[in-house]
Amino acid sequence: MATIGLWMYRNDGGDEIVAALSAALVKRGHTVIENCDLPRCIVMNGQVINPDGVNLSELDLLYHMNVDEQTEHQMEMLGAVERSGVTLVNSFQACMKARDKFVTNQLLRQAGLSVPPSALVPSNVLSPVRKLFDQWGKLLVKSRFGHGGKAIALFDNYDQFVDFSQFTASSTPNYYLEKFIHFGEHDYRVELLDGAVIGGYARSRTHPFKTNVSAGGKMTPMPPSREHQELARSAAAVLGITTTIVDIIRCADTGQDYITEVNHIMGIFVEAGMRRSPKTVVKTVDPSFAYDEKKLKMLTDYLVSAAERASRARARS
Secondary structure, X not given: OOEEEEEEOOOOOHHHHHHHHHHHHHHOOOEEXXXXXXXXXXXXXXXXXXXXXXXXXXXXXXXXXXXXXXXXXXXXXXXXXXXXXOEEEOOHHXXXXXXXXXXXXXXXXXXXXXXXXXXXXXXXXXXXXXXXXXXXXXXXXXXXXXXXXXXXXXXOOHHHHHHHHHHHHHHOOEXXXXXXXXXXXXXXXXXXXXXXXXXXXXXXXXXXXXXXXXXXXXXXOOOOOHHHHHHHHHHHHHHOOOEEEEEEEEOOOOOOEEEEEEOOOOOOOHHHHHXXXXXXXOOOOOHHHOOHHHHHHHHHHHHHHHHHHHHHHHHHO
């Protein structure tokens, strides 16, 4: 049977999810390497070796779902593992597209999907930014590779932005900018696996413009509408991403929906997170969040099928 590697988050209830997924895969007859520890891997003569001495280049499939421990070295290791002939979920190419907010915005726009107006400007050429304030009013500066609402700033006027640029330009080659869209009290999230909707919810903000839980956002029961499901499916298809959680906002003035992010991994297992995370801990989990079991089964079935295909392909090569 196949050998499957896992590199998953362990905080916020992730440890019990890893144990359950590993047990389910083993029950289906597969060998599982639970802790691939990508940030500490090395590449020796083209082979990716983890700290325990396991050769990850000999895996049939590697499933990665760990953003908090993500490093640039980890991303290098993902690419090296895939080039070794290992199937990645998500693929390295899809991750690189989704991980970069500028690239995501451009590709979705070219595909005709609704995304916020955006710009990428060199840090030493600010004249276009003045025009953007005239056109947009307020704008957001976003780290292209940030997550959890980190490294996002809102600016009301050009002078404010100039002060910011004087402090950051020497260490920043360019700025990724988006028009600030007033979206009301919450955003929407739709979680997908291989084109199928797993579930979804909203995040209500307590921050002036961020909904991220790490920025004080509150998980809000709100199953995704049919329109949002279709929008999320289309976005995932454009980027070629297998499993993701898509963030959407609705303009409070026009009612138009905008895709703000296509995450390069799926979201946390919500029920386990609510029980275990100090950020979201609750006594009773709302029934609309209760899809961990469904999600785990869908993920197990997908990984088994993908790993078996990969194993057969390797045997033929």
